[in-house]
Amino acid sequence: xxxxxxxxxxxxxxxxxxxxxxxxxxxxxxxxxxxxxxxxxxxxxxxxxxxxxxxxxxxxxxxxxxxxxxxxxxxxxxxxxxxxxxxxxxxxxxxxxxxxxxxxxxxxxxxxxxxxxxxxxxxxxxxxxxxxxxxxxxxxxxxxxxxxxxxxxxxxxxxxxxxxxxxxxxxxxxxxxxxxxxxxxxxxxxxxxxxxxxxxxxxxxxxxxxxxxxxxxxxxxxxxxxxxxxxxxxxxxxxxxxxxxxxxxxxxxxxxxxxxxxxxxxxxxxxxxxxxxxxxxxxxxxxxxxxxxxxx
Amino acid sequence: xxxxxxxxxxxxxxxxxxxxxxxxxxxxxxxxxxxxxxxxxxxxxxxxxxxxxxxxxxxxxxxxxxxxxxxxxxxxxxxxxxxxxxxxxxxxxxxxxxxxxxxxxxxxxxxxxxxxxxxxxxxxxxxxxxxxxxxxxxxxxxxxxxxxxxxxxxxxxxxxxxxxxxxxxxxxxxxxxxxxxxxxxxxxxxxxxxxxxxxxxxxxxxxxxxxxxxxxxxxxxxxxxxxxxxxxxxxxxxxxxxxxxxxxxxxxxxxxxxxxxxxxxxxxxxxxxxxxxxxxxxxxxxxxxxxxxxxxxxxxxxxxxxxxxxxxxxxxxxxxxxxxxxx
Numbered sequence: 001x002x003x004x005x006x007x008x009x010x011x012x013x014x015x016x017x018x019x020x021x022x023x024x025x026x027x028x029x030x031x032x033x034x035x036x037x038x039x040x041x042x043x044x045x046x047x048x049x050x051x052x053x054x055x056x057x058x059x060x061x062x063x064x065x066x067x068x069x070x071x072x073x074x075x076x077x078x079x080x081x082x083x084x085x086x087x088x089x090x091x092x093x094x095x096x097x098x099x100x101x102x103x104x105x106x107x108x109x110x111x112x113x114x115x116x117x118x119x120x121x122x123x124x125x126x127x128x129x130x131x132x133x134x135x136x137x138x139x140x141x142x143x144x145x146x147x148x149x150x151x152x153x154x155x156x157x158x159x160x161x162x163x164x165x166x167x168x169x170x171x172x173x174x175x176x177x178x179x180x181x182x183x184x185x186x187x188x189x190x191x192x193x194x195x196x197x198x199x200x201x202x203x204x205x206x207x208x209x210x211x212x213x214x215x216x217x218x219x220x221x222x223x224x225x226x227x228x229x230x231x232x233x234x235x236x237x238x239x240x241x242x243x244x245x246x247x248x249x250x251x252x253x254x255x256x257x258x259x260x261x262x263x264x265x266x267x268x269x270x271x272x273x274x275x276x277x278x279x280x281x282x283x284x285x286x287x288x289x290x291x292x293x294x295x296x
Numbered sequence: 297x298x299x300x301x302x303x304x305x306x307x308x309x310x311x312x313x314x315x316x317x318x319x320x321x322x323x324x325x326x327x328x329x330x331x332x333x334x335x336x337x338x339x340x341x342x343x344x345x346x347x348x349x350x351x352x353x354x355x356x357x358x359x360x361x362x363x364x365x366x367x368x369x370x371x372x373x374x375x376x377x378x379x380x381x382x383x384x385x386x387x388x389x390x391x392x393x394x395x396x397x398x399x400x401x402x403x404x405x406x407x408x409x410x411x412x413x414x415x416x417x418x419x420x421x422x423x424x425x426x427x428x429x430x431x432x433x434x435x436x437x438x439x440x441x442x443x444x445x446x447x448x449x450x451x452x453x454x455x456x457x458x459x460x461x462x463x464x465x466x467x468x469x470x471x472x473x474x475x476x477x478x479x480x481x482x483x484x485x486x487x488x489x490x491x492x493x494x495x496x497x498x499x500x501x502x503x504x505x506x507x508x509x510x511x512x513x514x515x516x517x518x519x520x521x522x523x524x525x526x527x528x529x530x531x532x533x534x535x536x537x538x539x540x541x542x543x544x545x546x547x548x549x550x551x552x553x554x555x556x557x558x559x560x561x562x563x564x565x566x567x568x569x570x571x572x573x574x575x576x577x578x579x580x581x582x583x584x585x586x587x588x589x590x591x592x593x594x595x596x597x598x599x600x601x602x603x604x605x606x607x608x609x610x611x612x613x614x615x616x617x618x619x620x621x622x623x
Contacts, residue, residue, distance in 0.1 A: 030426040033418055037433040043496065044436050046459060047448050061474075063459045105337045112334035124335060126617050131346060133609055135557040137578050138598030141585045142349035142356060145367075165346050168338050197330075226441035228560045233586060244443045244560075251447050252567035260451045267444045278439035285435075 050264040051075065058261050074261035078269055083238050083246055088270070091242035094156050094231070095224040098163035102220050103213060105164070106171025111205060113172070114179035115187070125176070128169040136166065140233050147234055154236045162230050167220045174219075178212030179205060215284045222274050243270040356595035357381070364589045380596045389572075390597065393580040394604070396486065400576055401555045403487060408495050408551050409544070412502035419507050431504065438500035446564025449493040453478045479566070482573020486562075490574075493561050498554065502547050509540040549612040556605055577601050 050058070054071040057064050078084055112118075113125055143162055144153070152158030182205060190200040231242040241249075247270050250256055251263040278285060360366065360376045384390050419427055440448070453460050455477040464473040479485040513536050521531040537544075559578035562570050570579050581601065585594025 026421065026423060029418060029422045033415075033422045033426045033430050036415060036418070037430045040430075040437050040496070040499065041433040043448050043452060044440065046452060047444075050451065058457070060457075063457060063462050105341060108334045109338040112331040116328070116331035116334075118328070118331040121331070122617075124339075126613070129616060130613060131342065133553055133605060133613075134346070134350070135553075135578070135598075135601060135605065137557055137559055137582060138353065138601055139346070139349050140582075141591055141594055141598070142352035143345075144586075145352060145356075145591075146349060161341075161345050164341050168342060172338060222439075226443070228443050228563070229582070244441060247443055247447060248564055248568050251450075251564070252569075257567065258456075260454065260457065263447055264451060267447045271439065271441055271444045274441060275436065275439040278435050282435050285438075 047264045047268055050261055051268055053261055055261075074265035077256070077259070077262035078265045081250060083241070084266070084269075086239050087241050087246035088243050090156060090240060091225060091244070092273075094159050094163070094242060095221055097156070097160040098167050098224040099217055099220045101160065102164055102167025102171050103217055106168045106216070107175055107209070107213065109168070109172040110175035110179055111201070114176045115205075128172045131169045132166065132173070137229050139165065140229055143230070144233055153234060154240055156240065159231055159234050159242075162234060163224050163227065166223060170220065170223075171216050174216050175209065175212050178209055182208045211284065214281070218277055218281045218285060221277060225274055246270070353595050353598055356592050357599050359592050361591040362589070362593060380592050384593060384596045384600065389575070389580070393575045393577050397556060397576040400486060400491065400558065401552060404491050404494050404498075404555045405548060405551045407491070408498045408502055409548055411495065412499050412506055412547070413544075415499070415503045416506035416510055419503070420510055434500035434503055437496065440497065442497065442560035443564045445493050445497050446561040449489060449561070450565050450567075453489050482571060485565075486574055486576075490558070490562055490565060493565065494555060494558060497561070498551060502551070505543050505547055506540060509543040510536065513539045545612060545615060549609060552608060553605065557601070
């Protein structure tokens with residue numbers, strides 16, 4: 001979290017803090033905030049609780065808010081599903097491909113608009129913004145035709161290409177503000193000290209952009225992993241689909257439609273890679289948000 | 297606004313003070329090919345995967361590819377001019393979806409922005425440990441994929457064993473609540489359950505973003521306004537709001553984009569087969585295009601959807617580009 005503590009300014013009275021807030025009210029606000037956190041977190045608690053509930057608890061008329069026993073049967077059902085692991089592997093391959101390609105191509109574009117002025121620059125920047133607003137769902141039908149024609153329909157690589165539609169503009173747009181914030185003087189100092197342009201890039205811009213690359217990479221990862229519409233349409237075979245497509249199929253199937261225990265176990269499993277990433281990169285996610293977004 | 301106009305964001309997000317503006321202007325390399333080489337891969341790929349499909353979308357919209365047969369027999373494909381458009385614009389189903397989408401978007405955007413603003417302001421006045429707790433909860437919510445959100449809320453609002461029904465039963469003592477079906481009436485399902493699911497998923501980004509913007513508000517200014525006799529609302533209106541306005545604009549625009557094309561949550565909540573009452577534009581164009589193989593009709597709907605969105609977003613785009621020019 002951004003916890004920048006500005007130097008304390010003078011206090012006007014014991015009861016009020018610097019900006020005139022009543023100190024006695026803090027416990028009250030804390031309670032309200034905790035209630036909010038509870039409401040927000042409850043669905044996730046409920047998901048996890050449901051996955052470990054025993055059959056008896058799942059079927060009880062009154063929902064139980066605490067497990068009376070732990071059961072792994074729901075997870076067993078998920079892992080027994082023939083397509084679960086294959087589809088998890090597929091989405092991992094597609095995500096890694098889309099992130100790496102998106103970062104590589106987007107980074108070059110970002111360097112170009114952050115460090116050079118050239119004809120067409122403003123147009124390029126503006127289109128990177130506008131393009132992010134085109135609803136993906138509207139592109140899906142022509143994409144379906146095109147991939148069919150070039151033989152990439154129902155192939156992981158076709159979906160990776162399709163995902164570049166949102167990863168590249170996002171990376172260019174966000175990394176641009178990271179690179180703009182690297183003082184130009186650093187490049188110039190390197191050039192004065194005898195670096196070539198390429199050397200200055202490798203020694204100054206690239207290392208200083210690593211935090212930005214990680215942040216944008218995490219965001220792209222999450223978007224690609226969670227994407228549903230494109231994957232659902234461009235992949236048709238059961239053993240080519242992604243984890244999200246698998247989940248919708250699994251939880252609407254006649255066999256598992258009423259089995260909320262294994263639906264929640266499946267839901268938890270397909271979200272885990274993203275949740276873990278969020279926990280690891282929590283600070284980067286928030287700083288990336290402010291870098292890319294607040295700045296505009 | 298005067299604070300904003302002189303310098304949109306005095307300190308970069310990573311805490312480094314920005315270099316003076318003149319020094320940050322890029323070098324203008326006259327006649328140099330370097331910048332063009334650098335953007336070339338991005339341009340080529342986006343032309344292939346974005347511009348070409350967009351062109352294709354327009355071509356499709358003026359053709360008659362409205363059944364699967366036309367895919368395998370190109371001879372049958374004909375240009376039909378604006379017939380596709382007049383068909384869609386004359387269809388009651390289409391206008392109903394537009395109406396649903398607009399209502400849903402207004403409701404959800406307003407609720408998301410308002411709640412997140414209140415929560416972000418709340419975060420400013422609570423103890424550090426409480427703040428850490430809230431932010432941690434938000435990070436978990438943020439990490440939940442849309443499809444999972446849909447599956448999860450389907451279970452929370454289920455009419456057998458659903459916890460929400462149980463709470464209503466506990467609160468009212470009415471046995472009828474135990475088996476209340478939230479989805480039987482699409483209005484209830486869409487404007488209550490789907491809306492709650494979407495707002496729940498949108499809050500983390502908005503709360504954390506607004507909170508980050510609030511930390512940029514100089515405390516001295518707030519204090520000065522208080523000393524000058526401003527009350528809480530006045531100092532919020534004239535000191536805090538101008539500073540967080542860029543993020544509020546961005547957050548509103550992004551929420552609009554996301555909610556206007558909402559699809560995944562509805563799809564998962566309704567078990568891959570949303571009933572007609574759940575047809576917002578995204579669902580409508582999906583079911584027309586791929587469910588019924590009306591590819592051309594669906595292309596027309598896509599184009600109309602893009603135009604509707606752009607009409608709203610033009611103001612936002614202009615503002616962002618103006619801000620971007622100051623770099």
